[in-house]
Amino acid sequence: MYLVFIKMKNQTTTSINNNRVAVVGSGIAGLSAAIRAAVAGAKVHVYEQNSYTGGKVTSFEKDGFRFDAGPSLFTLPYLVDDLFKLAGENPRDHFNYHSHDKVCNYFWRDGTRFSMYPQLDKNIEVISSNFSTMEASRVADYFSDAAKKYNLTSPYFLENSLHKLSTFMTLDVLKVLRAIPSLGLFSSLDEENKKYFKDPKLIQLFNRYATYNGSSPFLTPGIMQMITHLEHGLGTYLPRGGMHEISQSLTKLALKLGVEFHLGHKVEKLTSVQNKMVGVQANGIEHPCDTVFVNSDVKHAYSHLLPPEIKRPKKTLKQEPSSSALIFYWGIKGSFPELDLHNIFFSDDYQKEFDAIQHNGAFWEDPTVYVNITSKLEKTDAPIGHENWFVMINVPSNQGQAWDDIIPKVKKSILDRLNQELGIDIEPLIMTEELLDPRSIERKTSSVGGALYGTSSNDRMAAFFRHPNKKSSVHGLYFCGGSAHPGGGVPLCLLSAKIATDWWLENDE
Ligand SMILES: Cc1cc2nc3c(=O)[nH]c(=O)nc-3n(C[C@H](O)[C@H](O)[C@H](O)COP(=O)(O)OP(=O)(O)OC[C@H]3O[C@@H](n4cnc5c(N)ncnc54)[C@H](O)[C@@H]3O)c2cc1C
Structure with missing residues (x-):
């Protein structure tokens, strides 16, 4: 294999020809790893079980409303720009974003309303x-x-x-x-x-x-x-066209660089010979490769994909999952000037709310409610005179709770709160509705328990127990995404792919 390695200004620029790279999953870290590997000269194949790329960073349209299904808050946009620049493209030709003059509106039950800038x-x-x-x-x-x-x-x-x-x-x-x-x-x-x-x-x-x-x-x-x-x-920023533009613009960039996407391809097995990765099996077919970047949840990878002879990192696999969420996507008739892009309705007792999430595996009856409305900035996200509400509460990861009983109670509690704060009965204004819960997050992304951010940081040692970006005992096996170092959230996932690919470029020969 031909390898050129130049280290400049703390940035690694390497070219690896003929290296066959398989990426398991097209979440934001998988897309980023694929782009970085393709720029380095590798032949890259991305295997994605869904029919779309982006993992949690996706969107859907219903009855004239567009909703970002996952993340709503975008920070460190330079990390997306860096990928375009690495590929020799001007980011502004492909990906743009709004900065906003208000950080968030906060509401408390006693009538206190307050905004940060x-x-x-x-x-x-x-x-x-x-x-x-x-x-x-x-x-x-x-x-x-x-x-x-x-x-x-x-x-x-x-x-x-x-x-x-x-x-x-x-x-x-x-x-x-x-x-x-x-x-x-x-x-x-x-x-x-x-x-x-x-x-x-x-x-x-x-x-x-x-x-x-x-x-x-x-x-x-x-x-x-x-x-x-x-x-x-x-x-904080909002991409023009919505959060899913992060994954969509990166998918287009990857395609332009020659990355091949195999959508609807669930990886069933990763194959190694003498501690060296040699292939991935997807939809029953073995695809030979030299390097694998695992973008799926680390626990999913060890439970379902990796051969049993590869040593399990016990402490890492025992780490507590991050919290999950219940999200109602509501197409709302009317417009609410007292609401902005980001709005938080605080619970009366935060300690009890988090105790319930942490210890009871349950939701607290007075949950803190987050309402995100992209149509405040992106006017085409809702029909004229309407708004697209993404209404979310934090809940524990799925441990088999009776979600079908919990969800109607949560909905009632959210509606009671919003009715009280906004002085209007919201339910008749809901023109369309969709729901995401820990089970569906898990089903759609293989994130164990539907955790939003991989493992939690509820322990001061959590950062050290998160899975490393390279499996040191196996040649050609790398990890990126929310459950690997440095953790979840769009910016950290982008960084995890950078750390993993830099490591690959330094090590492989
Ligand atoms: C409701 C919600 C709100 C959030 N809010 C924010 C926010 O405001 N800001 C923020 O920064 N972050 C937020 N996050 C977190 C953020 O979305 C994630 O941390 C990040 O997108 C995870 O990216 P990832 O690279 O780990 O991959 P994921 O998005 O987890 O995707 C993994 C991909 O791998 C695929 N896959 C898994 N196993 C296999 C297999 N065996 N074969 C083939 N494909 C496989 C999955 O289908 C999926 O596409 C939120 C997440 C959710 C769900």
Whole structure:
């Protein structure tokens, strides 16, 4: 095999000719791995069990409404742009996005309504007028500490492998070691937030960021404060055409690079000989290959795909799944000026809500409700005079709960809450409805239990137990996606594919 390896400005550019790469799954990380491998010169085949690409990043249309089925919040758009640039394309010719002048609307039952913005000055002003000037003065410190946590640790925890010595062989690692006492590693996010804020509503608002990776604020470590920096420091966006444009534009790019997609092809088995990957079996047919990037859930891969002689990573496979969700997609007659792109209706007791998710495997009867309305920005997502509501609550992963009994109760509780907040009976305005629950998420993506983000970060060691991006004992076996390092969410999945393919480019010969 011909291999050229050039390391420039921390970016690996390699060309591997004749390497036959199989990618299992076309989630956002699978697409990214396929593009990176194709740019490096490999012959890439993507096997996807569904009839569409994108995994959780997909959409559907019903009765004139368009809905993004999965993610609604888009951060770090440069990670998508990087893939176009790597392929020698101008990202703006293929993929564009809105930035928005409001981060989120928040609603509490006592009538408090409050919005956050991408500008610090404006947030200080609105917090002063809704809470107190003392609380407002802490906001600047909070955001600056979140930025510090993010900037110090992301090169180690997000952008590189935690399982390679080279990640830690930099002088900057000393800065991180010195900062450990202030990183919030030994307190929960809730405890960390209480160091900054006194008002329970502000604590709840900043606790919510734990859900961005499917965790509980009462268990996830305080370092997760860094997630606020993604939203407030680096900005939130909505792709033009909706979230599914991320997966669709990347699919088009992959096709342009010669990647072959085998849709409707469920991989049943990965074959290795003497600890070297040699093929994938899909729809009963064996396809020879030299390298496999597994984009499916790690637990699914070990339970169903990998040969039994490959050693199981026990601690990793025992990790708790992230939370899942119940989502109602409602086409709504009318328009609601008090709602924006992102809206949160907080529960009265966040601790009880997360205890129920965590310990009872149940939903809390007063759940926090998230309403996302892309038609606020993308006018064609709903007919004139209508809105497309994506209405979501967090629930535990599927452990065999009686979802068919739970779902009508959840729907009633959501409707009661929205009726009260918006002062109107919502149910008659629902023109069309679809539902996604942990079972259907699992069925459509093979994510065990319908977990949204792979494994949770409810343990301070979670990052270290997440599956590495390379299986060190097997030649040519790599992992990318939400259940592998560095974890779930669109940006981290894109990073996981970069780490996995960089590793492949450095190692294979
Ligand atoms: C409702 C919801 C809301 C979310 N909100 C956000 C958000 O606002 N922001 C954010 O950043 N993230 C969000 N996420 C999480 C985000 O969508 C995921 O972390 C990310 O998209 C996962 O990508 P992935 O690469 O791990 O692959 P997945 O999307 O999990 O896809 C895996 C793919 O592999 C295929 N596959 C699996 N096994 C096989 C097999 N044996 N053979 C062939 N194909 C196989 C599946 O069919 C699937 O297409 C949300 C997710 C959901 C469901």
